[in-house]
Amino acid sequence: MYGNAYIDPNEKPLSILDGEDPIKLAEFEARIARGEKIEPKDWMPKEYRKQLIRMIEQHAHSEIIGALPEGTWITRAPGFKRKLALMAKVQDEVGHAQLLYSAAETLGKSREAMINDLITGKSKYSNVFNYPALTWADSCVIAWLIDAGAIINQVANAKGSYGPYGRALDRICTEESFHLKYGHHNVVTLATGTPFQRQMVQEALTRWWPPIMHFFGPSDKISNHTTILMKWKVKMATNDDMRQQFLNMYVPKIWDLGLVLPDANLKKNEETKLWEYTEPDWDEFKRVINGGGPCNAERLAVRRMAEEKGRWVRAALLNKSEKYVTPLA
Amino acid sequence: MINSLDPRIAREQINEDNTIAPLTEMDNWETYEVFHQKKRGEQHEHVGIVHAPNNEMALLFGKEQYGRRGISVNIWVVKTSNVFASDYDDADIFETVPNKQYREAGGYKVMEMINKYKKENKEK
Ligand SMILES: [Fe+2]
Ligand SMILES: [Fe+2]
Numbered sequence: 001m002y003g004n005a006y007i008d009p010n011e012k013p014l015s016i017l018d019g020e021d022p023i024k025l026a027e028f029e030a031r032i033a034r035g036e037k038i039e040p041k042d043w044m045p046k047e048y049r050k051q052l053i054r055m056i057e058q059h060a061h062s063e064i065i066g067a068l069p070e071g072t073w074i075t076r077a078p079g080f081k082r083k084l085a086l087m088a089k090v091q092d093e094v095g096h097a098q099l100l101y102s103a104a105e106t107l108g109k110s111r112e113a114m115i116n117d118l119i120t121g122k123s124k125y126s127n128v129f130n131y132p133a134l135t136w137a138d139s140c141v142i143a144w145l146i147d148a149g150a151i152i153n154q155v156a157n158a159k160g161s162y163g164p165y166g167r168a169l170d171r172i173c174t175e176e177s178f179h180l181k182y183g184h185h186n187v188v189t190l191a192t193g194t195p196f197q198r199q200m201v202q203e204a205l206t207r208w209w210p211p212i213m214h215f216f217g218p219s220d221k222i223s224n225h226t227t228i229l230m231k232w233k234v235k236m237a238t239n240d241d242m243r244q245q246f247l248n249m250y251v252p253k254i255w256d257l258g259l260v261l262p263d264a265n266l267k268k269n270e271e272t273k274l275w276e277y278t279e280p281d282w283d284e285f286k287r288v289i290n291g292g293g294p295c296n297a298e299r300l301a302v303r304r305m306a307e308e309k310g311r312w313v314r315a316a317l318l319n320k321s322e323k324y325v326t327p328l329a
Numbered sequence: 330m331i332n333s334l335d336p337r338i339a340r341e342q343i344n345e346d347n348t349i350a351p352l353t354e355m356d357n358w359e360t361y362e363v364f365h366q367k368k369r370g371e372q373h374e375h376v377g378i379v380h381a382p383n384n385e386m387a388l389l390f391g392k393e394q395y396g397r398r399g400i401s402v403n404i405w406v407v408k409t410s411n412v413f414a415s416d417y418d419d420a421d422i423f424e425t426v427p428n429k430q431y432r433e434a435g436g437y438k439v440m441e442m443i444n445k446y447k448k449e450n451k452e453k
Contacts, residue, residue, distance in 0.1 A: 039417055041416065041417055041418075042417050043418075068335070071335060071337075072333075072334050072335040072338075074337075075335075075336055075337060076336075091397075092397075095393075095394055095397065098379075098394055099377060099394070102360075102377055102378045102379075105360075105378075110354065111357045111380065112351075112352040112353065112354060112355075112356050112357055115352055115357075116351045116352055119349070120351075132334055133334065134334065167377070168377070171376075171377075174398075175398070297331070297345045298331050298333055298338070298345070301331055301343050301344065301345050301346075301347050302331075302333075302338055302343065304347050304348070304349045305341060305343050305347060307349060307352065308347075308349045311356070314356055314357070314358070314382075315356075317358070317382035317383070317386070318355060318358060318382055319382055319383065322355070322358070322359045322382075323355075323359065323410065324354060324355055324359050324360070325359065325360065325408075325409045325410040326360075326409075327360040327362065327378040327409050328362055328378075328409055328412055328414060329362070329375065329377075329378075
């Protein structure tokens with residue numbers, strides 16, 4: 001699960017193509033324009049490598065941190081079947097992190113370096129996971145709607161130019177379809193259940209709507225940078241396009257259940273075919289992504305605890321004569 | 330102390346500022362390339378990598394990561410460091426020139442000769 005990579009708006013715009021070999025750059029861009037993929041050992045512009053590492057790494061962190069709010073309810077899932085399903089889903093998400101770390105590694109950043117940047121707070125992950133899953137219904141809303149958002153993002157990115165990322169995403173998307181169905185089934189069960197169940201899912205939806213609207217990130221600034229990333233097929237759709245696609249697919253399904261979304265301005269403009277909504281609170285988004293959310297500290301402390309507790313096992317198994325080699329594909 | 334909603338985490342009594350020493354190189358071991366066979370009779374196909382400390386663990390992680398949905402009948406793992414690979418920059422080594430038609434099925438056309446022969450023989 002994931003939103004678009006978060007790029008700090010205060011980061012100084014780089015002179016993106018500085019010092020790049022013009023002939024190699026032209027060949028690289030022609031290859032992408034022909035629809036061919038870029039593979040790990042290919043020549044690539046520094047900025048292409050940097051952005052992909054950031055994007056895939058953030059995506060991997062999001063999968064592994066995303067397992068925490070949902071995992072909260074494993075011990076108290078209502079019924080054995082739902083407990084099994086939730087465990088399977090959480091295991092899938094952790095597996096997605098493994099696949100994505102592997103894809104990022106082919107670009108030259110080691111897995112250990114990525115984990116270090118996660119647990120020290122240097123790297124970001126999807127902001128939605130800094131909020132708590134207060135009730136079982138919250139975990140159902142996450143499984144349905146956050147995974148739905150993730151699928152929109154992942155299906156778009158799977159067509160990107162970097163071979164290993166696309167292959168990892170194809171594999172991930174197959175598993176996500178189970179998550180979406182599982183989440184939808186849970187939400188429908190609650191929404192069509194007792195008055196108490198209905199109230200529970202309504203309250204969860206109301207809580208999660210603002211983070212869901214934040215999920216795809218703020219509107220992209222139309223800059224040279226965005227244009228180049230789109231030309232290089234690193235960024236496959238604008239944040240607003242993906243948000244529109246999400247609203248168009250899921251708001252009707254939510255309204256079908258008689259559930260209410262906490263935005264009186266939310267409606268589809270039949271002339272423009274675009275959804276209108278109250279602009280999300282981007283100051284809140286920035287506050288939370290920079291560490292101020294209700295669960296940021298817990299999420300990272302849990303990851304540090306897990307790394308620390310597993311360390312002696314990993315060390316005991318290590319064959320000291322082996323050397324790390326960057327994976328092939 | 331973190332008062333988590335998740336009872337498993339609450340039990341651990343974690344401090345928020347539990348800084349740890351950074352992971353060092355090889356903490357996550359070396360990598361293996363994983364190949365799986367979906368069905369008897371098919372080729373093994375490369376599916377990705379796993380990090381593992383030895384062959385047996387690589388096989389275990391490979392099964393867990395790539396065979397979790399019951400779509401494999403067999404799996405191979407090979408240390409990345411043992412794979413000797415060609416370079417994409419040398420892709421021209423695979424290029425075939427048009428005068429190698431003699432080793433393609435399409436390089437052998439006979440209908441024209443047969444039709445010509447038949448036509449000439451009918452005229453006689
Ligand atoms: Fe996922
Ligand atoms: Fe998922």
